[in-house]
Amino acid sequence: MPHSIHTKNIAERMRWLAELGAEHSRIFASPEAYLQRRRYQAEHPTAILAFKCMDGRIHLPYITKTPLGIIQPFRNLGGAFDIGWPHLGELVTHEVLRAVEAGRRVLILVTYHHSRGERSRGCSGFDFDLEAARSSAFAFRRQLESVFGSDHQTVYPLVVGIETDEDALTLHWDRGTAIDLATFESADCDEADRCDELFFIRSGRVIAHGSGAELKFGGGQVLGKDAMDTVGSVAQYFSSDGKLILYACNIGGGQSRSFFQSLANRLGIQVCGFSNGVRWSVSWDARRRIIKRGIAPKPGDPIGGPLPEPDVCAKPKT
Numbered sequence: 001m002p003h004s005i006h007t008k009n010i011a012e013r014m015r016w017l018a019e020l021g022a023e024h025s026r027i028f029a030s031p032e033a034y035l036q037r038r039r040y041q042a043e044h045p046t047a048i049l050a051f052k053c054m055d056g057r058i059h060l061p062y063i064t065k066t067p068l069g070i071i072q073p074f075r076n077l078g079g080a081f082d083i084g085w086p087h088l089g090e091l092v093t094h095e096v097l098r099a100v101e102a103g104r105r106v107l108i109l110v111t112y113h114h115s116r117g118e119r120s121r122g123c124s125g126f127d128f129d130l131e132a133a134r135s136s137a138f139a140f141r142r143q144l145e146s147v148f149g150s151d152h153q154t155v156y157p158l159v160v161g162i163e164t165d166e167d168a169l170t171l172h173w174d175r176g177t178a179i180d181l182a183t184f185e186s187a188d189c190d191e192a193d194r195c196d197e198l199f200f201i202r203s204g205r206v207i208a209h210g211s212g213a214e215l216k217f218g219g220g221q222v223l224g225k226d227a228m229d230t231v232g233s234v235a236q237y238f239s240s241d242g243k244l245i246l247y248a249c250n251i252g253g254g255q256s257r258s259f260f261q262s263l264a265n266r267l268g269i270q271v272c273g274f275s276n277g278v279r280w281s282v283s284w285d286a287r288r289r290i291i292k293r294g295i296a297p298k299p300g301d302p303i304g305g306p307l308p309e310p311d312v313c314a315k316p317k318t
């Protein structure tokens with residue numbers, strides 16, 4: 001009987017709990033589990049921190065089928081946190097820096113929990129008030145953004161709802177947009193299009209330069225005959241109807257069409273750019289959506305205007 005422990009007396013329950021702890025500890029410390037963790041981290045380098053309620057039902061490794069010891073937990077009553085608390089800010093910053101200095105990005109799960117079936121199985125830390133629990137999570141996410149930035153290039157704080165009846169997660173982009181994984185498969189992801197829209201990149205603007213054997217993105221570059229293959233490794237992240245626009249690419253001179261074509265073939269998406277006077281570069285203000293400075297494609301083209309529309313597009317040919 002899996003739940004027979006509930007009918008035992010307190011001494012037996014304590015012994016059972018201690019034995020369970022010892023068993024978990026034995027498994028965790030085994031060479032097999034250690035190697036499995038290391039392998040998992042090598043395959044999935046993003047560090048994961050989770051802020052959650054101390055409620056025993058909130059067991060993220062179990063819910064997400066992640067090996068124990070990967071998700072770094074921070075627990076408190078109700079999963080309510082304030083980055084201004086003595087020591088907490090220091091602790092979180094330390095964890096983030098430790099990961100970042102090892103070249104890893106950081107996903108921070110800011111969780112709240114509730115029960116769909118019965119309000120009283122929700123979070124007692126918030127007096128079973130789902131809205132209050134959720135608001136607290138969003139407030140903490142804002143604090144994390146004020147500390148680690150809101151562009152989310154290195155640290156991504158994600159609000160996650162945990163529904164404990166089904167151990168189902170709800171992922172929140174912002175307060176208005178969320179994916180409820182409990183209903184996701186049947187309702188939303190039956191249609192390939194919908195999955196595509198939610199999970200894959202639809203369009204991108206790349207301030208990049210390249211030719212068949214040389215690609216430069218920002219400060220990085222890929223050189224040599226393998227350049228296209230290297231770029232191809234990101235193909236899986238694009239939606240099948242995705243589109244990429246290259247700015248600041250100077251190949252021009254009749255080569256742009258074949259370059260965009262080979263890139264399109266490799267990525268499996270449409271790749272666009274400029275045929276004429278493509279040798280220009282810009283600094284793009286993503287928030288105001290204007291060019292801050294740069295060399296315009298044609299003399300007299302405005303700085304401070306929107307990015308121009310590309311005139312060469314290549315669709316992938318297999």
Ligand SMILES: [Zn+2]
Nearest residue numbers: 053055078123
């Ligand atoms: Zn709770």
